[in-house]
Amino acid sequence: MAEATTEPASFRDPDTAVFYANGGVFRGLSERAASDWERVKATAFFARLMKEGAIIATEEVAADDEKAPLSPRGSTWSVVLRHERVPVVSYPYEWPFAMLREAAASHLDVLLAALDDNMSMKDGTAYNVQFFGSRPVFVDIGSFEPATGPWPGYRQLCQTMLFPLMVQAHLGVPFQPLLRGSVDGLSASDVTGMFSGLAKLRRGVLKNVTLHSMLERRVTSSSEDVKKKLTKAGYNVELAKAAARNLRKLVGRLEVGKRDSTWSDYRDTCSYSDAEALAKQRFVGEALASLGGGTVVDLGANDGAYSLLAAQHADYVVAVDGDEAVVDQLYRRLRSEGREDILPLVVNLADPSPALGWRNRERAAFSDRVRPDAVLALALVHHLAIGANIPLPEVVDWLVSFGGPLVVEFVDVDDPMAKRLLANKPSGLFDDYQRDAFEALLHKRCRVERSETLSGGTRTLYLAVPH
Amino acid sequence: VQLAYLDPGSGSVIATAIVGGAAAAGVALRSARAKVGGMFSRNKGSAEPATDDATDSSEASSPADVDS
Numbered sequence: 001m002a003e004a005t006t007e008p009a010s011f012r013d014p015d016t017a018v019f020y021a022n023g024g025v026f027r028g029l030s031e032r033a034a035s036d037w038e039r040v041k042a043t044a045f046f047a048r049l050m051k052e053g054a055i056i057a058t059e060e061v062a063a064d065d066e067k068a069p070l071s072p073r074g075s076t077w078s079v080v081l082r083h084e085r086v087p088v089v090s091y092p093y094e095w096p097f098a099m100l101r102e103a104a105a106s107h108l109d110v111l112l113a114a115l116d117d118n119m120s121m122k123d124g125t126a127y128n129v130q131f132f133g134s135r136p137v138f139v140d141i142g143s144f145e146p147a148t149g150p151w152p153g154y155r156q157l158c159q160t161m162l163f164p165l166m167v168q169a170h171l172g173v174p175f176q177p178l179l180r181g182s183v184d185g186l187s188a189s190d191v192t193g194m195f196s197g198l199a200k201l202r203r204g205v206l207k208n209v210t211l212h213s214m215l216e217r218r219v220t221s222s223s224e225d226v227k228k229k230l231t232k233a234g235y236n237v238e239l240a241k242a243a244a245r246n247l248r249k250l251v252g253r254l255e256v257g258k259r260d261s262t263w264s265d266y267r268d269t270c271s272y273s274d275a276e277a278l279a280k281q282r283f284v285g286e287a288l289a290s291l292g293g294g295t296v297v298d299l300g301a302n303d304g305a306y307s308l309l310a311a312q313h314a315d316y317v318v319a320v321d322g323d324e325a326v327v328d329q330l331y332r333r334l335r336s337e338g339r340e341d342i343l344p345l346v347v348n349l350a351d352p353s354p355a356l357g358w359r360n361r362e363r364a365a366f367s368d369r370v371r372p373d374a375v376l377a378l379a380l381v382h383h384l385a386i387g388a389n390i391p392l393p394e395v396v397d398w399l400v401s402f403g404g405p406l407v408v409e410f411v412d413v414d415d416p417m418a419k420r421l422l423a424n425k426p427s428g429l430f431d432d433y434q435r436d437a438f439e440a441l442l443h444k445r446c447r448v449e450r451s452e453t454l455s456g457g458t459r460t461l462y463l464a465v466p467h
Numbered sequence: 468v469q470l471a472y473l474d475p476g477s478g479s480v481i482a483t484a485i486v487g488g489a490a491a492a493g494v495a496l497r498s499a500r501a502k503v504g505g506m507f508s509r510n511k512g513s514a515e516p517a518t519d520d521a522t523d524s525s526e527a528s529s530p531a532d533v534d535s
Contacts, residue, residue: 150475150484151483152473208482215482217478223476226477230480233498235484242491243488
C-alpha cells in the first residue's frame with residue numbers, strides 16, 4: 001500500500017479512519033473497532049443490506065501495518081477493510097430535498113435492520129450516506145456497535161437531516177445554504193427560533209425541535225449518566241426501535257409543496273425550435289460518442305435531458321444545476337427509474353461548494369471532487385457571463401480547468417434568452433460578449449474539433465479539447 | 468450548546484427516549500421519578516421540581532403524538 005493518504009474528513013472517531021492506497025479505498029480499525037466489526041460482519045442484516053446495496057460493499061484485507069498509514073492519532077490498525085469506491089463524493093448541501101429525505105430514510109432503515117440483530121450505530125450524520133447515482137448507500141462501517149440503550153445518533157440525525165428537511169417542508173426555506181454554513185448542521189436551539197406560532201404544531205416539531213431544545217438547555221448530567229439511568233429504568237432495544245420507527249415514519253411524511261421555479265418549465269418555454277433541438281441532440285450525442293466512456297459532468301443540467309443523453313455514452317454522469325426545484329424533480333425521476341448512472345446535484349456554478357470544516361480540508365471543494373473525463377456546458381456560458389457578470393475569459397478558463405474535452409454552447413446576444421438576461425443589465429456593459437471573442441478564447445486554450453451553428457443562427461455548439 | 472461529535476448529548480438522549488412513543492416516554496418519566504431528577508440543572512438536589520420538569524416533558528410530548 002504505497003503512498004497511502006488518510007481521508008481528511010476521517011478523524012472524528014478515534015477508533016477508525018478511511019485511507020486511500022493504490023486507487024483503493026480502505027478503512028483502518030482499532031482493536032476496539034475490530035471487535036465491533038467481528039460482531040457486525042457475523043450478522044444477517046449486514047450481509048443482506050450489503051448485497052442489496054444499502055451498505056457499501058466491504059471486505060476484510062490482510063492488515064499490513066507497515067504499509068497502511070498510522071491513524072491520525074499515531075497508532076497502528078488492528079484490522080483493515082477495503083470498501084467499494086464511491087464514483088463521485090457529494091455532500092448534503094448539494095442534495096435536493098427528496099435526495100436528503102432518501103438519505104435520512106435509508107440511514108434509518110439500516111439502523112432498524114441493525115437493531116433487529118442487536119446492533120446499533122455510534123452516530124447518525126448525513127455524511128454517513130453517499131450516492132451511487134440515485135441510490136443512497138451507508139458508508140460508515142466503523143459506526144456499527146452493539147445496541148445498548150437509546151440511539152446515540154439521534155442528535156446528529158436531527159441536525160444534519162431531520163431539521164433541514166423540516167425547515168424546507170414546513171417553512172419553505174431551502175436547507176442547502178444552511179447545511180453549507182455549518183458542517184455539524186442545525187442545532188435544536190437554532191431551529192426552535194425558526195418555528196414560531198402555528199408552525200410549532202407542524203409534523204414532528206413539538207417533540208424533535210421544541211422539547212429537544214428545552215431538554216438540551218435543561219439537562220446538565222453527562223450523556224453517559226443519562227444513558228445509564230434510562231437503561232436502569234428499563235429503556236431497551238425495543239424502545240430504541242420504536243424511536244427509530246417513529247423517526248422513519250416522520251421522515252417519509254415530510255414533503256415540499258409544488259414549486260414553480262424559474263427553470264422548472266424551461267423545456268416548454270425555451271426559445272429554440274424542434275429542428276434546432278434535434279440538431280443539438282445529434283451534435284452532443286456524436287461528440288460524446290467520439291470521446292468514449294468515463295465520467296461526464298453536465299453543468300447547468302436543468303431537467304437532465306442532456307444528462308440522460310450523455311449517460312448513453314458515459315459510465316457516469318454528474319448533473320449539476322443551481323435550481324433546487326428542477327434537480328429535485330430530476331432526482332425523483334431517476335430514483336423511480338432506479339438509475340445509478342446519473343448523480344443529480346444542486347450547485348450554483350457561480351458560487352460552487354467551497355472546502356469546509358477543520359482546516360478547510362474536511363469537506364472538499366466541488367472542483368476538487370468532480371474531476372470528469374468530459375464537460376457538457378449547454379446554454380450555460382451566457383448565464384455566467386451576463387447573468388453573473390463573470391468575465392468571458394474566466395468562464396472559458398474555468399471550463400478548461402476541469403481538464404477534459406468540452407462540449408460547449410455559445411448563445412448569441414441576438415438570442416431571445418440572452419436578450420432577456422441583457423434586459424436586466426445596464427446597456428453597453430457586455431459589448432465583449434460576442435461569438436468571435438468566445439471562439440478566440442476557446443481556440444487559444446483548445447483544439448476545436450468540430451462546431452455547428454443551429455438553424456436559428458443564434459446558438460453555436462463546439463467540441464473542444466484543451467491543449 | 469456545544470457538543471462533541473461522539474457525545475450523543477444528554478438532552479438529546481432523553482428526547483430520543485420520548486420520540487419512541489408512550490412506552491419509551493414512560494421509561495423516561497420513570498427514570499425521572501427514580502431521581503434521574505438530578506439531571507435537570509434548575510432543580511439540582513430537589514426531587515419534586517425535577518419530577519415536575521419530567522412531567523412537563525411528557526405533557527409536551529403527548530400532543531406531538533398526533534403529529535409524528
